[in-house]
Amino acid sequence: MPFAANRRGFGQDECPLRIRCLTCPAATLAAALLAARAMLCWQSVPLRCRTTARVPEEAAAGPAIIDPTDHCNRVVAEFERSSPNPEPGLFPSPWPGFRGPHRNNRVPTPVALAETWPTEGPPRLWQTTLGDGHAGPAVFEGAVYVLDYDEERRRDVLRCLSLADGREAWRQSYPVQIKRNHGMSRTVPAVTPDAVVSIGPKCHVMCVDRLTGAFRWGLDLVRDYGATVPLWYTAQCPLVDGDLVILAPAGRDLLLAVDCRSGQVVWRTPNPDGWQMSHSSVVEMVFDGQRAFVYAALGGMVAVAADGPEAGSVLWQTRAWNHRVVAPCPVQIGGETIFMTSGHGAGSMILRLTKESGGWEVTSTRTIDKTVFASEQQTPLWVEGLLYAVLPKDAGTRREELVCLDPGGSEDVLWGSGREHRFGLGPCVWVGDRLFLLDDHGTLSMLAVNREGFRLLARATVLPDGRDAWGPPAFVDGLLLVRDSTRLVCLDLRQDRT
Amino acid sequence: MAVCGATLAAARRGPARRTLWQIDPAACVQCGLCATSCVLPVSAVKCVHNFAMCGYCRLCFGYFEADAPALNAGAENQMCPTGAIQRRFVEDPYHEYTIREDLCIGCGRCVKGCTDFGNGSLYLQVRHDVCVHCEECAIATVCPTQAFRRVPADDPYLRKGAAGEGT
Numbered sequence: 001m002p003f004a005a006n007r008r009g010f011g012q013d014e015c016p017l018r019i020r021c022l023t024c025p026a027a028t029l030a031a032a033l034l035a036a037r038a039m040l041c042w043q044s045v046p047l048r049c050r051t052t053a054r055v056p057e058e059a060a061a062g063p064a065i066i067d068p069t070d071h072c073n074r075v076v077a078e079f080e081r082s083s084p085n086p087e088p089g090l091f092p093s094p095w096p097g098f099r100g101p102h103r104n105n106r107v108p109t110p111v112a113l114a115e116t117w118p119t120e121g122p123p124r125l126w127q128t129t130l131g132d133g134h135a136g137p138a139v140f141e142g143a144v145y146v147l148d149y150d151e152e153r154r155r156d157v158l159r160c161l162s163l164a165d166g167r168e169a170w171r172q173s174y175p176v177q178i179k180r181n182h183g184m185s186r187t188v189p190a191v192t193p194d195a196v197v198s199i200g201p202k203c204h205v206m207c208v209d210r211l212t213g214a215f216r217w218g219l220d221l222v223r224d225y226g227a228t229v230p231l232w233y234t235a236q237c238p239l240v241d242g243d244l245v246i247l248a249p250a251g252r253d254l255l256l257a258v259d260c261r262s263g264q265v266v267w268r269t270p271n272p273d274g275w276q277m278s279h280s281s282v283v284e285m286v287f288d289g290q291r292a293f294v295y296a297a298l299g300g301m302v303a304v305a306a307d308g309p310e311a312g313s314v315l316w317q318t319r320a321w322n323h324r325v326v327a328p329c330p331v332q333i334g335g336e337t338i339f340m341t342s343g344h345g346a347g348s349m350i351l352r353l354t355k356e357s358g359g360w361e362v363t364s365t366r367t368i369d370k371t372v373f374a375s376e377q378q379t380p381l382w383v384e385g386l387l388y389a390v391l392p393k394d395a396g397t398r399r400e401e402l403v404c405l406d407p408g409g410s411e412d413v414l415w416g417s418g419r420e421h422r423f424g425l426g427p428c429v430w431v432g433d434r435l436f437l438l439d440d441h442g443t444l445s446m447l448a449v450n451r452e453g454f455r456l457l458a459r460a461t462v463l464p465d466g467r468d469a470w471g472p473p474a475f476v477d478g479l480l481l482v483r484d485s486t487r488l489v490c491l492d493l494r495q496d497r498t
Numbered sequence: 499m500a501v502c503g504a505t506l507a508a509a510r511r512g513p514a515r516r517t518l519w520q521i522d523p524a525a526c527v528q529c530g531l532c533a534t535s536c537v538l539p540v541s542a543v544k545c546v547h548n549f550a551m552c553g554y555c556r557l558c559f560g561y562f563e564a565d566a567p568a569l570n571a572g573a574e575n576q577m578c579p580t581g582a583i584q585r586r587f588v589e590d591p592y593h594e595y596t597i598r599e600d601l602c603i604g605c606g607r608c609v610k611g612c613t614d615f616g617n618g619s620l621y622l623q624v625r626h627d628v629c630v631h632c633e634e635c636a637i638a639t640v641c642p643t644q645a646f647r648r649v650p651a652d653d654p655y656l657r658k659g660a661a662g663e664g665t
Contacts, residue, residue, distance in 0.1 A: 052581040052601060054573035181591050182553050231557045231591075324557070324565045344615060345564030376615075393614040394564075 067177040072204035072218035078155070079213055081170040086162035088142035095139040095474040097190040098237035098281055099329075105381055106430040111478040112495040113434065114458075121444065121460030122480075123497065125490040126166030130483065131157075133185030133201075134235075136427075136472035137481045137488065139163055140191040140210065144474075144481065146488065147198040149184040156200040158189065160213060163479065166490060170213040176202055182232050183485055188472060190240040195260050197245050201233035203277070205247060207260060217263025219247075221277075226251030228276050230298075235279035235327060239293070241306065248295045250277040255295060255304055257312060267312030275299030279327035279377075287315070287336055287353060287360065294330050296321060296340060301330065301351075303360075316360035321349055328379040333387070333407055341368075343376025343392040350407055366407075371396045373405045373413060377425045377470060381435075386414070386451060390426025390437070400424055402437065402447075402454065415453050421445075427482070429473045431493075438473065442466020442484050444491070462491055517648035519635045523621040523658045525645035528606035528613065532622060535637045536604070542629035543604030543622050543637065545582070545597050548659045551619035554592035560612035560620045561585055561595055577607050599625065621658050 099105045114122065131149040138145045144161040155173040162169060178184045178201050189198040195216065197207045203221035208214060221227035227249040239246040244257045244266060254271035258264065275297040282295045284306065291306035292315050300319040305311050323346040331339045333350075341348035348368035354361045368374070373389060380389040387405045391398050400422035403413040417423070424440030434457065435447045442463025448455040462482060463469055469484035478494035521532070521543065532543035557569055561583050566575035571585060582601035586594045597620075604622060612620040638646035649656060 052598075054571055054576055054581040056568065056570035056572040056575075179591065181555070231555070344559065394610075399614075 066222055070176045070202060070204070070220070072156075072174040072176070072200070072206050072220055074215050074218070076174050077206075077215040077218070078173050079170065079215065080173075081213070082168045083162075085160070085169050085211060086142045086164065086167075089164055091139075091142050091163050091477040091479060093139075093477045094141070094191070095137075095476050096192070097138050097240065098136070098188040098472065099379065100429070100475070103239075103283060105379070105428065105472075106383065107475055109432040109475075109478065113431070113478060113493045114495045117446075117458040117460050119460070121462045121491070123492045124462070125164075125479065125492050127487055127489045128161065128166045128168075130486055130488050131184055132180055132485050133183035134468065134471040134483070134485070135185035136188040136483070137474045138189045138191045138196075139474050139476045139481070140193075143169065143210075144490075145189045145191055145196050145198075147185055147187055147189055147200065149178055149201065151178075151184070154178070156185075156198075156204060156206075158196065158198050158206065158208060158213075160196075163476065163490065166488075172206070172208050172213045172215060174200075174204065174206065174218065176200060176204060178202065178233070183468065183470075184233065186233060186235045186471075188237045190238040190245070192240055192260065197238045197240060197260065199234055199236055199238055199247070202229050203227050203234050203249070205238065205245070205258075207245070207263060216261070219258070219263070221247065221249040221251065225249040225253055225256065230277050230279055231325070232279075234277070235281075236277060237281045239282045239284070241284065241293075246282045246293050248277060248282050248297065250275050250295075250297045250299075254297065254302060255282065255293060255312065269302070269304050269312045269314060273299055275302075279325065280329050283329045283332075285330075285332045285338070288355060290315070294332075294338070296326050296328075296330055298322070298324070298326060301338075301340065301362075316353065316362050318351065318362040318364075320351060320362065320364045327377045328375050331380055331382050331387070333382055337365075337407075339380065339382070339387060339407060341373065341375045341380060341389065343370075343374055343394070345370050345394060346374065348373045368405075370394060371398060372411070373403060375426070378427060378472070381428065381430055383430060383449075384451075388435070388449065390423045390428070391416075392425075400426075400439075402426070402449075404449070404451065404453075406451075414451060417454060421454075421456065425470050427470060427472055429475050429480070431475050436473065436475070436480060438462075438469050438482050440466070440469055442469045442482075444480075444482065462489060463487060516651035518624075518626060518631060518651050518654045519629070519638055519646050520624050520649040520654055520656050521622050522645045522647055522656055523618075523623075525643045526606070526609070526622055527643050527645070528610040528622070529642055530605050530607075531640050531642070532637050533603045533605040535640050537632060537636050538628070538630065541604035541637075542624055542626075544599045544602045544625045544628070545604065545606070545608055545620055546623045547595065547597050548619045548621070548657070549594075551617045551659045552595065553617050553619075554588065554594060555616065556591050556593055558585075558593065558595055558612070559615040560608035562611075564611075577611050579603070579605060579607070583608060595620075618658065623655055626654050 157173040160169045205219040207216040253268040255269040257266040280296040292303040302317040303315045336353040338351045347370040350366040375389040376392040402417040446458040463484045466484040471483040474481040480491045
């Protein structure tokens with residue numbers, strides 16, 4: 001009515017019928033009766049389906065339980081040696097932790113790789129059985145380190161295997177009650193010339209001597225630092241920075257630096273906002289010459305200073321990236337630009353940092369839909385200004401395709417691998433100029449990839465009847481370590497195997 | 499003679515085996531048409547659950563919306579528009595999810611979440627105790643992936659999982 005009145009030139013409060021509707025008792029009564037009748041008519045229409053009240057029931061969430069028998073300390077640790085330590089031999093290069101030597105899943109190859117494979121796939125040097133899970137291996141001087149779970153003895157087990165033949169040299173373990181929850185183990189240890197550091201499914205951190213396997217120190221991030229075990233257990237892989245281990249308990253403290261030799265906390269970052277541990281891992285970045293540790297928690301993303309007296313203090317934080325499940329790590333794609341992605345509908349985001357007088361400002365400059373670019377578990381590869389990832393299963397027609405995105409370019413990806421080439425959750429490693437991708441069922445593909453597209457060089461089933469092959473691979477001197485839920489295999493990709 | 503031959507051949511084959519419509523879970527893409535295309539007021543297609551395949555996750559993507567504000571039974575967190583999935587805490591970290599078929603409308607939203615991010619233990623089936631057995635099934639005619647197919651009436655379900663247990 002006011003709109004019509006205005007079009008006829010009447011004032012906002014002036015009715016052409018000279019009736020002040022809302023203050024007229026008769027009109028108000030008529031309107032109320034009309035509304036009541038409409039409501040009755042609506043109520044009398046039978047519902048096509050039944051409904052039920054849905055209200056929060058906290059009891060359904062279940063209590064957070066710390067099993068009294070779970071411990072990671074010198075008293076309960078058990079060491080077993082089976083054979084002498086492996087020799088570096090032909091394989092001296094390291095893969096010292098999660099995503100390789102530079103934590104970017106890229107490595108050059110010192111040896112020529114086979115151009116193609118026989119039908120049965122590349123030769124398998126050895127295979128070993130693992131507990132159900134997705135934990136990836138780290139390699140140092142011919143020794144493979146993997147944090148396994150021994151379901152029979154109910155212990156997290158750090159195993160040291162020979163890269164040459166897979167035999168076990170030693171194992172160090174501690175008791176913890178783990179029930180199968182889409183697998184049990186799911187982290188990669190960090191290895192230095194001196195020590196091996198692991199994080200177990202229930203947030204137990206263990207440091208052992210690299211050569212002797214002797215227990216050095218242990219932490220329980222739940223008991224000691226108030227961490228919450230993430231859904232489907234811990235996937236955070238420890239970051240070693242010089243003499244320090246950088247951890248993100250996201251409990252009472254958001255981040256911690258622990259001295260690798262003594263186990264003493266060197267610095268800590270408070271967690272006033274109560275952010276929680278995600279499946280992501282801490283990564284190192286440099287902003288305007290300042291080194292920082294960046295972590296994508298459940299709640300938001302934070303960067304803390306890595307060096308000097310300010311180490312551990314917050315450089316910037318943002319809630320712009322805050323999702324229920326976060327597994328990939330942040331990727332620095334240029335000086336002050338960070339790319340972040342997740343699965344489960346989150347899509348991706350580009351964040352830009354600008355230095356203000358009061359510190360760093362973080363702004364989201366681009367959000368990307370889950371059907372264009374996202375990754376559920378693996379961190380995207382950043383190669384020559386382009387991002388590569390395997391899309392999650394909720395990406396519509398492009399689900400599980402390998403895609404290539406120019407983050408500074410068009411809205412859509414440059415290309416997708418097409419419906420004939422899907423790669424599950426896409427554990428991958430970029431070696432030299434080739435990309436190795438494993439699908440959920442243990443089929444390994446070798447691709448030549450660039451801005452224009454990809455070329456399939458070879459494909460073979462390396463884990464027959466494979467299930468949930470999600471663990472991150474490791475590559476050392478022509479050997480590729482891949483796993484499915486219960487097997488770790490070492491493949492020889494070299495051209496000359498003599 | 500030819501007619502007699504055909505009759506004899508048919509007699510040898512025995513009576514024609516009765517068939518019914520069913521959804522092939524491997525071909526279903528959870529488009530949502532099952533909920534809206536059935537001739538019944540509430541679709542005869544229901545979600546069924548293979549417990550043997552389920553991961554019993556605390557965060558079930560068949561039960562919860564992606565990025566649900568909280569992991570509890572509040573309506574704002576649930577994927578199901580009618581609250582047809584009951585969630586029960588079993589023991590840490592397991593939760594059991596049970597379909598209430600009297601509430602299920604066969605929209606397949608839970609099936610999509612479970613298929614995308616879970617073990618795929620939730621899937622859609624025509625419930626033959628509800629279905630009125632149209633010969634020309636209204637859903638089958640619109641199914642975009644031809645997931646509807648005829649199955650023997652004495653074994654009218656296409657069970658998911660190797661052993662087909664728990665459906």
